[in-house]
Amino acid sequence: MELVQWRLLPLLTLLLSAAFFYVRRSSETSHSDCSLHSYTHYWIASKRIVTPDGLISGAVEINQGTITSILKEADWRARATRDQFIDYGDAVVMPGLIDVHAHLDEPGRTEWEGFSSGTKAAAAGGITTLIDMPLNSEPSTVSRETLKLKTDAAKGKIFVHVGFWGGLVPENALNSTALEDLLDAGVLGLKSFMCPSGIDDFPMTNITHIQGGLSVLARYKRPLLVHAELVQESDEKEDAVSDAASYSTYLRTRPASWEQAAVRQLVSATEETRAGGSAEGAHLHIVHLSDAGSSLDLIKEAKSRGHSLTVETCPHYLAFSAEEIPDGDTRFKCSPPIRDAANREKLWEAMMGGDIDLLSSDHSPSVPELKRLDEGDFLKAWGGISSLQFVLPVTWTHGRQYSLAFEKLASLWSEKPARLAGQKLKGAIVVGNHADLAVWEPEAELELDADHPVFHKHPSISAYMGRRLSGKVVATFVSGNLVFKQGFHATAACGATILAR
Numbered sequence: 001m002e003l004v005q006w007r008l009l010p011l012l013t014l015l016l017s018a019a020f021f022y023v024r025r026s027s028e029t030s031h032s033d034c035s036l037h038s039y040t041h042y043w044i045a046s047k048r049i050v051t052p053d054g055l056i057s058g059a060v061e062i063n064q065g066t067i068t069s070i071l072k073e074a075d076w077r078a079r080a081t082r083d084q085f086i087d088y089g090d091a092v093v094m095p096g097l098i099d100v101h102a103h104l105d106e107p108g109r110t111e112w113e114g115f116s117s118g119t120k121a122a123a124a125g126g127i128t129t130l131i132d133m134p135l136n137s138e139p140s141t142v143s144r145e146t147l148k149l150k151t152d153a154a155k156g157k158i159f160v161h162v163g164f165w166g167g168l169v170p171e172n173a174l175n176s177t178a179l180e181d182l183l184d185a186g187v188l189g190l191k192s193f194m195c196p197s198g199i200d201d202f203p204m205t206n207i208t209h210i211q212g213g214l215s216v217l218a219r220y221k222r223p224l225l226v227h228a229e230l231v232q233e234s235d236e237k238e239d240a241v242s243d244a245a246s247y248s249t250y251l252r253t254r255p256a257s258w259e260q261a262a263v264r265q266l267v268s269a270t271e272e273t274r275a276g277g278s279a280e281g282a283h284l285h286i287v288h289l290s291d292a293g294s295s296l297d298l299i300k301e302a303k304s305r306g307h308s309l310t311v312e313t314c315p316h317y318l319a320f321s322a323e324e325i326p327d328g329d330t331r332f333k334c335s336p337p338i339r340d341a342a343n344r345e346k347l348w349e350a351m352m353g354g355d356i357d358l359l360s361s362d363h364s365p366s367v368p369e370l371k372r373l374d375e376g377d378f379l380k381a382w383g384g385i386s387s388l389q390f391v392l393p394v395t396w397t398h399g400r401q402y403s404l405a406f407e408k409l410a411s412l413w414s415e416k417p418a419r420l421a422g423q424k425l426k427g428a429i430v431v432g433n434h435a436d437l438a439v440w441e442p443e444a445e446l447e448l449d450a451d452h453p454v455f456h457k458h459p460s461i462s463a464y465m466g467r468r469l470s471g472k473v474v475a476t477f478v479s480g481n482l483v484f485k486q487g488f489h490a491t492a493a494c495g496a497t498i499l500a501r
């Protein structure tokens with residue numbers, strides 16, 4: 001008996017010390033399911049870190065999900081202990097992308113995308129926060145109750161942070177109590193359509209509704225996002241639009257004059273957002289501008305007169321042109337439509353010149369059947385480009401011809417979107433901000449073929465498949481958690497829902 005005890009004692013000691021080591025170690029590490037890196041206090045080093053003061057070589061110190069210091073090259077090596085830093089060498093360390101325009105379609109149309117696959121794709125693309133659109137889910141997010149359905153559905157499924165826009169629809173637009181209730185529930189702002197949205201429970205608003213919305217939003221200092229296309233009487237004869245497989249047919253059904261008519265109304269509606277106006281504090285943001293003609297001129301002029309107005313465009317308007325869209329290839333259908341190459345050039349000029357404020361994905365997938373790729377019918381196919389995971393390499397690949405700098409990229413994809421969504425502690429690598437970061441290799445090439453890991457629910461409907469792009473995301477950090485690394489995600493989805501207070 002005694003002999004057995006003596007034999008057990010060393011074993012017991014070993015077990016106890018192992019247990020002690022385990023407890024000690026786990027108190028030092030983050031909960032390992034949320035992050036592929038075990039420490040919560042560590043340094044990320046790189047020769048190319050994008051800060052508001054320019055590109056630096058050095059390290060970013062992260063502690064408990066926050067950026068706690070930024071060290072220059074000479075200083076960081078002495079301070080970081082061996083296993084607490086990750087050296088990314090030449091890879092670019094940038095603030096994580098903030099996509100203010102994505103349709104994740106959950107609850108109700110999870111078969112189109114959903115929070116899980118959508119945020120996995122976002123993480124794989126360097127996006128650390130996305131703001132979900134109030135439509136294409138079922139029901140639409142137009143009240144406190146429907147927002148609750150969204151936040152409940154997102155629980156435990158989101159790999160990046162997710163905020164929500166609410167819907168401004170005729171039912172609530174002139175009812176300030178209803179709008180206040182929706183805003184008090186935490187939507188970051190509102191979104192409305194000036195043309196049919198394609199979703200039955202998300203009807204279009206007229207300019208009176210928009211003004212009603214703006215007057216309530218002024219008190220909350222939150223933005224109204226508007227889909228700016230106003231249906232105009234068509235001069236097209238029915239037989240002229242008979243070839244539904246031809247992209248030019250579709251393009252003619254949504255001419256630039258629709259965007260121009262809508263922008264004209266919005267510019268007059270934002271008159272009162274100027275300093276001293278009755279809607280001072282309100283802000284109007286035009287989503288996915290395609291027309292770089294007089295729509296853009298009207299926006300520029302209103303901005304110069306002090307209207308609180310911003311505008312975004314999307315990578316697909318910068319990457320594609322009408323001339324190159326094959327007949328029947330409905331993957332390219334979206335609204336407003338992709339216009340000609342000359343228009344695309346003007347969009348780039350406007351963006352590089354600062355007249356377009358920011359970029360968003362307008363990731364708007366559906367089930368493949370609704371894209372009707374077999375028939376190739378542009379008029380009947382669901383409109384929407386599927387792009388979430390690719391927006392960074394697409395912007396970079398095409399932007400290089402326009403001398404797009406990393407700092408400009410960070411402004412378009414992080415800093416300005418953070419400002420629009422009211423996220424003061426996001427969008428830039430500065431001390432005190434959330435440690436939401438994208439690490440990527442600008443020189444690495446991607447072949448978007450069948451072997452490329454794509455996390456969208458339906459990769460086949462993306463117009464980018466088959467393309468060759470530059471810029472590979474190697475790591476994505478969300479509040480200090482390494483949620484994506486070289487093709488792999490953390491096992492648990494630990495992103496947070498963002499509600500305005």
Ligand SMILES: [Zn+2]
Binds near residue numbers: 133
């Ligand atoms: Zn959209």
